[in-house]
Amino acid sequence: MKDILGLVAKRLGLGLVTLLVVSVLIFFAVELLPGDIAQAVLGQMATEETLAKLREEMGLERPAVVRYLDWLAGAVTGDFGTSLIDGEAVTAKITDRFINTLFLAAYSAAIAVPFAITLGIIVALLRNSIFDRVANVVTLTSISSPEFFLGYILILYLAVKWSMFPAIASLSSGMTFLELLERTFLPALTLVLVVTAHMMRMTRAAIINLLASPYIEMARLKGAPPWKVIVRHALPNAWAPIINVVALNLAYLVTGVVLVEVVFVYPGIGQLLVDAVAKRDFPIVQACCLIFAATFILLNLAADVGAILTNPRLRHPK
Amino acid sequence: MTKQSQDLIDRLAREARKGRVSRREFMHHSIVAGLTATTAAGLWTSKVAAQTPSRGGTFRVAQHDGNTADQHDPGLYQSNFEIAYTHTVRAFLTMINPDGTLGPDVASEWSATPDAMEWTFKINDRATFHNGKKVTTADVVASMNHHRGDASTSAAKALLASVEDLVDNGDGTVTFKLSAPNADLPWIMPDYHLAILPDNGDGTIDWQSGFGCGPYKMVDLEFGVGGRFVRHDDWHGEGAYFDEVEFLVINDPNARQTALITGDVDAASLLENKTLALLGRHPDVEIDNVSSAQCITMPMHVDVAPFDNLDVRMALKLAINREELVEKITFGAATIGNDFHHSPAMPYFPSEIPQREYDPDKAKWHLQQAGIEGLSVDFSTADSITTGAVDAAILYAEHAKAAGININVVREPNDSYWADVWLVKPWCMVTWGARPTPDVMYTLAYKDDADWNESHWKNPRFNELLLQAKAELDDAKRAGMYHEMGMLMRDDGGTVIPYFPNFVYGRRANVNHIGQLSPAWQMDGYRHASRWWFA
Numbered sequence: 001m002k003d004i005l006g007l008v009a010k011r012l013g014l015g016l017v018t019l020l021v022v023s024v025l026i027f028f029a030v031e032l033l034p035g036d037i038a039q040a041v042l043g044q045m046a047t048e049e050t051l052a053k054l055r056e057e058m059g060l061e062r063p064a065v066v067r068y069l070d071w072l073a074g075a076v077t078g079d080f081g082t083s084l085i086d087g088e089a090v091t092a093k094i095t096d097r098f099i100n101t102l103f104l105a106a107y108s109a110a111i112a113v114p115f116a117i118t119l120g121i122i123v124a125l126l127r128n129s130i131f132d133r134v135a136n137v138v139t140l141t142s143i144s145s146p147e148f149f150l151g152y153i154l155i156l157y158l159a160v161k162w163s164m165f166p167a168i169a170s171l172s173s174g175m176t177f178l179e180l181l182e183r184t185f186l187p188a189l190t191l192v193l194v195v196t197a198h199m200m201r202m203t204r205a206a207i208i209n210l211l212a213s214p215y216i217e218m219a220r221l222k223g224a225p226p227w228k229v230i231v232r233h234a235l236p237n238a239w240a241p242i243i244n245v246v247a248l249n250l251a252y253l254v255t256g257v258v259l260v261e262v263v264f265v266y267p268g269i270g271q272l273l274v275d276a277v278a279k280r281d282f283p284i285v286q287a288c289c290l291i292f293a294a295t296f297i298l299l300n301l302a303a304d305v306g307a308i309l310t311n312p313r314l315r316h317p318k
Numbered sequence: 319m320t321k322q323s324q325d326l327i328d329r330l331a332r333e334a335r336k337g338r339v340s341r342r343e344f345m346h347h348s349i350v351a352g353l354t355a356t357t358a359a360g361l362w363t364s365k366v367a368a369q370t371p372s373r374g375g376t377f378r379v380a381q382h383d384g385n386t387a388d389q390h391d392p393g394l395y396q397s398n399f400e401i402a403y404t405h406t407v408r409a410f411l412t413m414i415n416p417d418g419t420l421g422p423d424v425a426s427e428w429s430a431t432p433d434a435m436e437w438t439f440k441i442n443d444r445a446t447f448h449n450g451k452k453v454t455t456a457d458v459v460a461s462m463n464h465h466r467g468d469a470s471t472s473a474a475k476a477l478l479a480s481v482e483d484l485v486d487n488g489d490g491t492v493t494f495k496l497s498a499p500n501a502d503l504p505w506i507m508p509d510y511h512l513a514i515l516p517d518n519g520d521g522t523i524d525w526q527s528g529f530g531c532g533p534y535k536m537v538d539l540e541f542g543v544g545g546r547f548v549r550h551d552d553w554h555g556e557g558a559y560f561d562e563v564e565f566l567v568i569n570d571p572n573a574r575q576t577a578l579i580t581g582d583v584d585a586a587s588l589l590e591n592k593t594l595a596l597l598g599r600h601p602d603v604e605i606d607n608v609s610s611a612q613c614i615t616m617p618m619h620v621d622v623a624p625f626d627n628l629d630v631r632m633a634l635k636l637a638i639n640r641e642e643l644v645e646k647i648t649f650g651a652a653t654i655g656n657d658f659h660h661s662p663a664m665p666y667f668p669s670e671i672p673q674r675e676y677d678p679d680k681a682k683w684h685l686q687q688a689g690i691e692g693l694s695v696d697f698s699t700a701d702s703i704t705t706g707a708v709d710a711a712i713l714y715a716e717h718a719k720a721a722g723i724n725i726n727v728v729r730e731p732n733d734s735y736w737a738d739v740w741l742v743k744p745w746c747m748v749t750w751g752a753r754p755t756p757d758v759m760y761t762l763a764y765k766d767d768a769d770w771n772e773s774h775w776k777n778p779r780f781n782e783l784l785l786q787a788k789a790e791l792d793d794a795k796r797a798g799m800y801h802e803m804g805m806l807m808r809d810d811g812g813t814v815i816p817y818f819p820n821f822v823y824g825r826r827a828n829v830n831h832i833g834q835l836s837p838a839w840q841m842d843g844y845r846h847a848s849r850w851w852f853a
Contacts, residue, residue, distance in 0.1 A: 043473075046736065047475070054471045086387075093386070168576070263570055271386065
């Protein structure tokens, strides 16, 4: 256990360094974009005079490095600054959106993870059967289609033609939890379709890989039924790669959903990031990207810890 | 007409008034019952559309172009959501009526001195802010000053550049003193930047709190997501039939359309032209297709070779097939252009100016006159300008080939197009929002010393007429001047104008309006919340 805590501490430290590097990259990437926030705000109606005035108001005339260090000094103390456009605190702007994104990710994961792993076990059991082939073709097709396309297909059939679910997932205050689940079902289903294939195929591959091992043959020879061979004997040793893939897909559910948000009008953090980039609102871009980076770092860490905990050899090193 | 068909038509009208029969179905059944199409259309207007509006209901609107970066400062308004918001929550001195005329808003009446150098607006004493405070002349002065002076960052600064002084007369009137005559000043007042907001007491206005003196009060608002509004009972205007209004930001055109079809919303702004024909067949959806003063322009810098040669400009104006562009790029939802920036949706439109046709042979002749063989020019455009902007440019290039002109279409990045391409590259594509009058439009983009004189065109006679027309309070004389200016711009100017795009939006069949829609903006000049009602 002590080793694991040590590992977690070390990885968290490295994670902070990664975040710092990410913040530098993001800042200068935004700087490199053509045009600045004053131009983006005034658009076609900008004149030299109003541009200069607005830049001065937003503090844009200071050198980029100074602005970055200024932001960094605040960020270290937990103050992520204010939006350049309306002066509202970045944390206030992001919190609700991020909670929405987390909710949708959790909703999709709650369906996708058990579904994909169960399906992976079943197709491993029935490998090379018709069922295996069909499951592979369907999931691979859905992962290969762009999300917005899947979204449109689901809307066309489940919302427009058969009127089973609402077409747009806009949230309003005072919704009950069940209403919320119904409203957000189509975006969640889209995400489920997108992430299932990866997890299902990894489960299948990891299990089939183990089926050639001598100890599996031993289990078979002692007369264990096929499902028991897989669930009791093969699966425990297959967890490590599966957990890795699950973590990767969970990260995707948080960071990669902007298209789904747009198609279903879901107020998540992806849309906020896209708007902020379009307007060059650097503090918001920075905060969103750091949240995404931290999600990846934490989920990767969780995957590694999970892999260690499920592997007795790593758990009790000699 | 037989008694039977009379009964049928009465029943149809009754059903239609309840919103159960759409106009299309009404027309269809009436014609089947033996009426002519014209009679049926007349019946629809007199029996169904002319009903008195009923109050009540929650009106849900899918709004395009809303961003999390939207904000409340009227000087920095830019997105359609902000413009829809300001027409719902805030109010202006004057407003554009559904028939395109100018009507009162916060100002109940206005008048000018005979030289059009001073305009006096009388403030409606019923106008009240949402916090209960009456709108005063001080509020009006402060609201205008927000867009004037050195400290202002407002995008509307240029509009009020000729206002020299604002005088609070102390009797409920405000006088605008101008440095040059302007007969159109009241027409500038409905500009979406010039909202009337409360004075803080020190000459600045309170725009931060997001309220105003318009028909609806904001209850909930999250930029980039949507907002909820309730009727402002002390509003000074007519209308505001809905008890509640909800705006929902839906930036994806497909999602807006779906929401309208499934009834998740009652109306949707900016529908895609390419699906209009299909959407129009839906029994519960009505489409409004309104010709507007929005404009696509293609300005050439007339002081840069080869555009400094009038024959080259003429050749390029003759080498474009405007009908085909309207038909293929806008799917018919546009008014054809004629190379002068004055739309039929604006007042004083000179309808006698002959339409310029596609004539590659004449274009060739002009090139010979110019002594240029195999003219090859770069033409910059970008996807974000208008739907199908790049396609339109490529189609134009194909038309021009027939005249022996090689137009090299340069696809520029959407970002910073307005900073790095417009006013910089010698020939590019531009989109202009609807402006209320020809004077406002010509002053912004065609006056010799205008900041946005995008074609660098400096015709002395045109500029002389522009100034004369500004001071002319006689409508007939002004119309004559705009006719001559239109001819000058058409035949000497540096701008190719292919078309004026329509405003296209939709509503559920149970949402009614008077049948006439303001050409100022999308959604009845974005006054849908206060002008429309549920059947």
